[in-house]
Amino acid sequence: MSEPFIRAKGLQYTYMAGTPLAVEALKGVDLEVWPGEAIGLIGPAGAGKSTLVQHLNGLLRPRARGQLWIDGQDMGDPRVDARPLRRRIGLVFQRPEDQLFKTLVGDDIAFGPRQLGLPREEVRERVRWAMEMVGLDFGAFVDRPVVSLSGGERRRAAIAGTLALRPSTLILDEATSGLDPRGRRQLLDLLRRLHREEGTTVILVTTHMEDLVGLAGRVVVLAGGRTVLEGSLREVYGQADLLRRHGLGVPQMAEVGEALAARGCRLSRVPLTVQEAEEEIAPRLGVSCGVV
């Protein structure tokens, strides 16, 4: 734990650099991720989240200013080969189900491990493990055509394809968006299990700040291509004004804490869940039958 697995310092990136359409996506990102951590990366649309994520598995490389080290390697050095890194860092894009391309679920999930040249038996074992992790029953789903799956099942099959590579770090870009509440809960449970039971480092990029509760120990806020805030969920969610100023929403329970404080009712901590808010508020409600 002496070295962060990922370290970005003043990272910059410009799309279409040198043209009139140049867009500065990253202007100075600082980020450290330690092995075995689960962190949240939040920011409004256009903050540079997806650009940053593509740097984290070597799809984009630092070109101008700023530095990025991953697992001790300087990613700005063009001699560093990013390919071995991609086996250890799994990246799940937005709407990963659009990238399913095989006819059968099992073949799609097996594609990655087969590319690695693993023996048949191990490929099968990995596919079985990955499907069970995401809650797709191996026997029932392995030979199903991809087209027969529901939206939530497709999303999980796509994530299983990444898990089958057995990455030590998993980065998910808006993985829960577009899922219904049930599908969201299942996916977040999966990430919690991967983090706690398998020790996987998890970086969850999201605009749904509530998704991070119970999963991420730390949250990094990106806005306008820069790191603007970093801390525990309670520290960050408690800064309602700052979040709003950067075009982010405030999780509803933190907003309740803020609205109560404005009315002179102070809670002892920033509530993150409905249950926490209930526990904070209930004892302070006067007894209705007049017995105080």
Next chain:
Amino acid sequence: MSDALIRVEGVTFSYRPEDPTAPPALKDISLTIARGEYVAIIGHNGSGKSTLARHLNALLVPTRGDVWVGPWNTRDAHSRRDVRRTVGMVFQVPDNQIVATTVEDDVAFGPENLGVPEEELAVRVREALETVGLWEERRRPPHQLSAGQKQRLAIAGVIAMRPECLVMDEATSLLDPQGRADLLATLRRLRAAGTTIVAITHHMAEATEADRVIILEAGRIALEGTPREVFARAEALERLGLDVPPVSALANALHRRRPDFPAGLLTVSELANAVAERWTEAMP
């Protein structure tokens, strides 16, 4: 509700009508949407909500029953053009709806096809892009936009055709909170101008501003009412696998502990007021 814009009458729909064992996606649904109304349709995946949305502008026609948009029956192939001019659709994945190489051309595409004259076209494009907050990006290629910006672009393309009714099929599900807030502000403006809005969503919080919430489950209407009525019914929503918006859930939880605390509250400030009225400082 006499001024009905859309009437759904006893609609049953099956994706495989020839197979009697295939469960229909919609089962005998009837509902009326009034001119100027804002209706939220909620349900989880597979509940039939997108199937219902696709009936509202004749992308699908009923297996049994009828859908009327104004004076037109959606079954009538000759009236499809009028139906689609009246009811505009915005889908969940904007990439499938983007056709041109610049933002402004993309917005112009729809109205241009309707034969809108050039001068008015420019006005409509500007108005639509300003409404969704993308005027500054008008010369950029759409593929460079973020997911949220693309969704707003898709909405601008539909708004520019000035439909009487806007159907949004999970159009906000890929947006960030700011994008969603901007979009809700856009909806408020459109609504003030008289546009009828049907929002298909599984974001319960988004339904709080609607006039009416309709909850679908397994192709039927499971619950219907004002947001306040619907969100106070925590057990029913939980049984349907839907999340109550956090503020309503907190109000319901406090109501269970203290029956005089109102259930079914919708906004943070309503809740904070109800708490503040009952607040007692801890004993020293």
